[in-house]
Amino acid sequence: MNGTLQRMRNIGISAHIDSGKTTLTERILYYCKKIHRIHEVKGKEGGGATMDYMELERERGITITSATTNVTWNEHSINIIDTPGHVDFTIEVERSLRVLDGAILVLCSVGGVQSQTLTVDKQLKRYNVPAIAFVNKLDRIGANPFKVKDQINDKLGRRAALLQVPVGLEDKFQGLVDLIRMKAYYFDGPNGELVREEEIPPELEDLAWQYREELLDAVSLFSDEVTEAILEDRVTEEMLLRAIRKGTISREFTPVLMGSAYRNKGVQLLLDAVVNYLPDPSEVENIALDLDREEKPVILKADPTLPCVSYAFKLEEGPYGQLTYIRIYQGSLRKGDELYNTRSKQKFKVGRVVRMHADHMEDIEGAVAGDIAALFGVDCASGDTICSPGLNYAMTSIYVPEPVISLAIEASDKLSADRLAKALNRFTKEDPTFRVYIDPESKQTIIQGMGELHLDVYVERMKREYRVEVVTGRPQVAYREAITARADFDYTHKKQTGGAGQFGRVIGYIEPFDGQYEFVNEVKGGHIPREFIPSCDKGFQAMLKKGQLIGSPIIGLRVVLTDGQFHPVDSSDIAFQMAAQGAFKQAYKKARPQILEPIMKVVVETPSEFSGNVFGSLNQRRGIIVSSIEDGSYSRIEAEVPLSEMFGYSTILRSMTQGKAEFTMEFLKYSRLPASLAEQLMEEHRQKLEAGDRK
């Protein structure tokens, strides 16, 4: 069984959106004999590549959801998780990264390290995923893998060295020189399926030796064996493979491979590298939290004989019901086994177990630790941990960012309202950053997410997958309220006219706080009986949901309860809750509350000739330009811009730069909204409330 584990790889392909990732995946499937015909990504021949199987993705030429597929290469079983490249869908990437053991970082040989590459690289580092780099598109004009390798070192801060040098570049790109074997490789046949080994062309000898030297230098930094062998001039192929593998797995080294997926060159050598350098599941340490022992960390063992621990990382609605993608970390599962969902505390029986290809599946009997499989008909949410009964573990929860934008939606007709509910239910289960709630005042359905495009994609999916036409409102920014000063309260809630009375008095203060919310009890001498302290806390918390300025949630507040009073008969849970609410109302306005707005970190990459326009456009949007880094003819401009000003920016940026610039943005912080805009929002809020009253 151990042999099986060592011949298993779970990898992802992470990349910038246009670096040719889908084409590369397509070629990998082809060479591993998973598909029998090569399709091209949108625009080339209309079919659409196999991996971005959703219609919407086909239309846009991008991959949004992560499909997994299993291939075999050199008797190794490789699960490939296709990860999306766009920053708006990072939750998808992050969830995929959670289950990967290694990754191929694809870079464009012309564009090199771009802003999204940095985002993706950061994610790989956050989840400690070992990676090999693949410099794609060597056939393109301006291709320069040497420069890209330098950028991987400088911009990504990785220690990287080339494992290959190209034979020719751009339209003269023919093959690759392998710096470990010191041989040249060419890719013959109509689809490059025949790999031919030759001697290194004499004109490339010097270059090859020069870069081999650089490789040996880099490797010797973490391999004593290689260092010694260099001195004695007896470096062997096996020795180098071993050292590179060790360096890659410990993330001290990033091997750089190259080729052109589109021209069918270099992909097989990349697959060899995946097998040679990326870890098998037993070489990666995974930790679960034992929920029965105060979340004590437990190291999982990729041993199929132990009880099962697995992680549901993706859900998908297929024509045959819900499909749950799981990664098994420990033990094994088989059809008919009983398993336990530690979040919902439900037991269930394993029905069909399948192994996924991009759009078709293969039934299997079961799966073992290290593997990725999919289950049918399991009711769970993504991020759930599924164990053998008797275990109560949770895989460390993945980082879920708070949504920053919301949109009111409505089904265009009554008939589709049901389908809309179904769609929303599905999406919220699939994507923790996508949220839905009903606004109690307007009774509108509000969806929330990480950016304009993020929500756009879901609105389109509603149309396509659920045939729901929705009418959308204007995107709304998720504002917050926060106090800026300390304010005291002393409030008595009293209702003692007939029947059971109510009495509660609370004294204390509220003040700004670094975290979300804190409640401190300093009441002495039993002035408020202990059982009513949580009631006070509850009363205050109820008030945080809606601030008095514009009805937004309140953050960064500490309540300190110092004293109070009770009545032996009339005090109750509800009385103290009411007292706390009254106290809050009393103190809030005095504590100089202000409105906070989400500020995004925006990175624009543009040809330098347009940087003036970009500076201007960011400035107009109340943006702070933090820096501009010029490197050759490109500028990378970093700015902090309020989210509310960024709607429609992609269109404006495109038209301003002839489509040559691109930008990414992510949530950075909440910051004070300027007074004039705050006034305006408060006025709108007042009018809304008045309109509500009139109704």
Next chain:
Amino acid sequence: MVKKILSARSPIKTLEKNLRGGFGPGHLGVFASRKGVGKTACLVQIALDRLFEDKPVIHVSYASRVDYIISWYEELFRKLASRENLKSEMEVHDRVVRNRVILNFRQEGMKTEQVLKSMEALLGPGNFAARTIIVDGFNFYLPCAEDLAQFKKFAVDRQLEFWFSCSLKGEDPLFDDQGLPFVLKDYLSSLDIIITLEHDNGRVRLNLVKDHDQISSKKLRLELDPQTLLLTRI
């Protein structure tokens, strides 16, 4: 208001008072010393002095990474704030950040023309009303008379003040008998102010060696505290 007080007490104002022609729009100044003596600290304190008065600054860097430059500002801001017992520190900090843009030119041999173009883009279409430009890491050891003339013209045309750092290297002596760094002698026509930094018994003293048309070494009543890297009056 807080900032006005802070700024009035600033050693930078002492420095400016010591200059015969003062310092302002159209002028180019240089801090020169060997590496690691404190040029960048001086430049950043000039920038902070302007930023405390809500005057925007462009910081041009030829070498350092942006986060490294930002950490210089953060560090010196924190120390100044604590030395001057600054109230509403966060608010001042926010305004400092808002009024500062870092332009970083990574490539070796970036043309001055291109650097000025980027500055122009920021000042013009970018609507960033900087009056002070800090230039760190400019290589005076490459022939640059023409570049400095371009900077000078730009400074005059756009009414900007420029402060450079000049990293001195090579064998001693680095200075002539008037205290002028040899490397700067060819560029005197473009440079209005030259200040050198020298180690003196564990302290870093500032010498004014070119003050507009006057060339003579004059010890300024300023030093750089080697611990905090803050400029202080003596």
